[in-house]
Structure formats: C-alpha cells, structure tokens
Amino acid sequence: MDQLGAIRAFVRVVEAGSFAKAADTMGAPRSTVSKLVQDLETSLSLKLLERTTRSVTVTPEGVGYYERAIRLIADFDDMNSEATGGRLATRxxxxxxxxxxxxxxxxxxxxxxxxxxxxxxxxxxxxxxxxxxxxxxxxxxxxxxxxxxxxxxxxxxxxxVEIVTCATPSYLEKHGMPASPSDLERDHFFVQYFFARSLKPAPVRLMKDDKKIEIFSPSKLSTSDATAHLHGILAGLGIGQTFEFLARPHIARGALVPIMNDWAPPRxxxxxxxxxxxxxxxxxxxxxxxxxxxxxxxxxxxxxx
Missing domain, CATH: 3.40.190.10 (Periplasmic binding protein-like II)
Structure with missing residues (x-):
C-alpha cells in the first residue's frame, strides 16, 4: 500500500466532505480513493470515517488522525520543496x-x-x-x-495596538463626564469584555506617568466578541475600552467621545x-x-x- 498516498486521500475526503468530491480534486476514480482509505483503515485497525449513502462523517479517532496527517503532509511537501531549491516552497x-x-x-x-x-x-x-x-x-x-x-x-x-476609553455623547450627557478613576468606579457603567476561554472579565486598565490601576465597575453588558463590545458602547450602554482603529471612524463622526485622555490605557x-x-x-x-x-x-x- 502507498501509505502516504492513502493518507493524502483520507485528508482530501475529510476536507471535501465526500469521496466523489475528493476524487474530483485528485483527478482519480472514486473507487480508487475509496480503496486507498479502506486500505489505510485496515492497516491501522481503526475506523476513520463513518459512511452512509448520503454523507461521510469523521470519527473521533479520525479527527485526531486528520490533525496529525495534515502536519505530516505539510512537512513532507516542505522537505521536498527545499530539496529542489524551493521551487515548490511557496505553495x-x-x-x-x-x-x-x-x-x-x-x-x-x-x-x-x-x-x-x-x-x-x-x-x-x-x-x-x-x-x-x-x-x-x-x-x-x-x-x-x-x-x-x-x-x-x-x-x-x-x-x-492603541486602546481608547470612550462613550457616546448621550451616555455622557446622562451620567456626566468622568474626570478621575474614582469617578469611573463610583458613578458609571461599563460595557465589559470577558475572555471566552476563562470567562474572566477584562479589567479597565488606566495608566498615568508611572501609576497603573485596574477597575472592575458595574456592567449592563458583557461580551467575548470585540465587534459586539464596540456595538454595546455605540448603543450607549456604558463606557468601554476598545481598539483605537475600530473606534476611530465613530469618533470622527461624533458617535463616540474619547474620555480620560490623561489616563491612557496600556497598549x-x-x-x-x-x-x-x-x-x-x-x-x-x-x-x-x-x-x-x-x-x-x-x-x-x-x-x-
């Protein structure tokens, strides 16, 4: 059995989602691709794919094998490319x-x-x-x-990346313009960002000269997505810290106002x-x-x- 060829066939089937589509991309008969994958499964004594008349599903064992297989193929192709002077290296x-x-x-x-x-x-x-x-x-x-x-x-x-602390004019009109970190802790709400993996909230970080502080203030909205976070700030739900390049067009049109400019967030x-x-x-x-x-x-x- 051409084991590397069989591994390539298996990877193509996983990525194409069917034997027929994989065969088309390989320029080979469907029966040949199917035989290669069957031979691979037999040699491993492992079922990599669940087949029905309408679909192909990767087994849990197949998922793990696929992740290793794509690394092996990439390393093999890179080795050959470099051995031939890099002619195939940038593909x-x-x-x-x-x-x-x-x-x-x-x-x-x-x-x-x-x-x-x-x-x-x-x-x-x-x-x-x-x-x-x-x-x-x-x-x-x-x-x-x-x-x-x-x-x-x-x-x-x-x-x-530069971070900016900002809010909408309507929010600031209702809650006032904060002048110090203590104002933020006492009188304001934040649109909170939390980390998707740990679910921990990201503190509001401020820095002036050599002094650095972190603030955890009340929040009406917490999200793990930066775009949703920005839209929460734009909706007037509170003060937020976001990437400057995201806030820039909204600041330019007056939809957001930078605040606490003398307390810059760390980059x-x-x-x-x-x-x-x-x-x-x-x-x-x-x-x-x-x-x-x-x-x-x-x-x-x-x-x-």
Whole structure:
C-alpha cells in the first residue's frame, strides 16, 4: 500500500466532505480513493470515517488522525520543496487562527496584496476568539492580542495596538463626564469584555506617568466578541475600552467621545506564533514577513506600556 498516498486521500475526503468530491480534486476514480482509505483503515485497525449513502462523517479517532496527517503532509511537501531549491516552497495550504477583529478589519482587506505575491498559497483562516491548541489541532500559526504564556510557542511581536476609553455623547450627557478613576468606579457603567476561554472579565486598565490601576465597575453588558463590545458602547450602554482603529471612524463622526485622555490605557501587544518544535516552512516564513508589514501600521515605536 502507498501509505502516504492513502493518507493524502483520507485528508482530501475529510476536507471535501465526500469521496466523489475528493476524487474530483485528485483527478482519480472514486473507487480508487475509496480503496486507498479502506486500505489505510485496515492497516491501522481503526475506523476513520463513518459512511452512509448520503454523507461521510469523521470519527473521533479520525479527527485526531486528520490533525496529525495534515502536519505530516505539510512537512513532507516542505522537505521536498527545499530539496529542489524551493521551487515548490511557496505553495500549498497554511492554517492560521486569528481573532475576528484582526481578521475582518486588518488581515482580510489586505489579502489581495498577499495573493499577488504568492498566488499558490492557500490560506485556511480559523476566525475565532477561542485560543486553540495549535500543536494538537495542526494549526500552522496564530495571531493573538495579549500575552502569550505558552512555552510551546515561538512568537514574534507584530505591534502594540492603541486602546481608547470612550462613550457616546448621550451616555455622557446622562451620567456626566468622568474626570478621575474614582469617578469611573463610583458613578458609571461599563460595557465589559470577558475572555471566552476563562470567562474572566477584562479589567479597565488606566495608566498615568508611572501609576497603573485596574477597575472592575458595574456592567449592563458583557461580551467575548470585540465587534459586539464596540456595538454595546455605540448603543450607549456604558463606557468601554476598545481598539483605537475600530473606534476611530465613530469618533470622527461624533458617535463616540474619547474620555480620560490623561489616563491612557496600556497598549495591547499583538503576536504571530507558531509551534516551538516545528521547523518553519518557507510558506510560513513569507506569510509571517508579510503579516509583520501589515500590522506595523498599527505599531508605535514610543509604546509607553
């Protein structure tokens, strides 16, 4: 049995969702693809797929095998590409996990530029606020805001994103303009952001000179999504801290008002990270370099935090 060919066939079936579609993408008869997967299951003494006349479902064992299989295929293809002088190195699939805000506001609008340079790289974007286990799930890299505590990741800092504290004019008219952190704690509501994985709320962070404080104030709305969080602020539900690049157009049209300007929130570091134990492929390296250029526009060399 051509085990690597069988593994490739299995991966194609999982990604296509059927043997017929997988066969079309491989340019092979359906019976050949089916036989390859059956032989693979027999050699493993493991059922990877549940088949019915209408659908193909991946078994729990098949999910785990698929995650490892795509890493094996990627490493094998990269090895061959580099051995042939890199002629094939900048093609193939790259799996990237990124939060919805960065995906929709920064990354996706610039992708035509990336594809103009590397038309044969296929990006699979997992757009989620969930912090995936990229080693176990076979993800090539993640783009994340905040600290990266895991020692299993090799990270490169892309930028430090500016945060702005703001509210709507109608909210400030009703509740007053806060002049100090104590005003925030005593007289105001916040639109709260919480972390999807831990469910812990993100405190309101303020900084003036060398003094840093954190505030946990009453909230009428808590959300784990940055876009929903922004819309909560725009709805007048309270004061919020959000990315400056998201708030900027709303501030320009007068829908939001920056407050507490002498107490600036610390900036948020943004990193791109890959598994520590995996040699970076050429297609990953060119993507990392391109992403670094895109995010550099949001950086500040005089970051005070």
């Amino acid at each position: 193939g699939k790259l799996r990237v996990d990124v939060g919805g805000t960065f995906a929709n506001a920064i990354l996706i609008p610039r992708l035509p530029e990336f594809y103009a340079l590397y038309p044969e790289i296929e990006l699979h974007l997992g757009v989620t606020e969930r912090h995936a286990d990229i080693v176990e799930e076979g993800i090539d890299c993640v783009i994340r805001a905040g600290d990266l505590p895991s020692a299993s990741l090799v990270a490169k800092k892309l930028c430090s 948020y570091p943004v990193h791109i990270a890959r598994p520590a134990g995996r040699f970076p492929s050429v297609k990953y390296q060119v993507f990392e370099d391109w992403v670094a250029g895109v995010f550099s526009a949001y950086d500040n060399a005089n970051d005070p935090s």
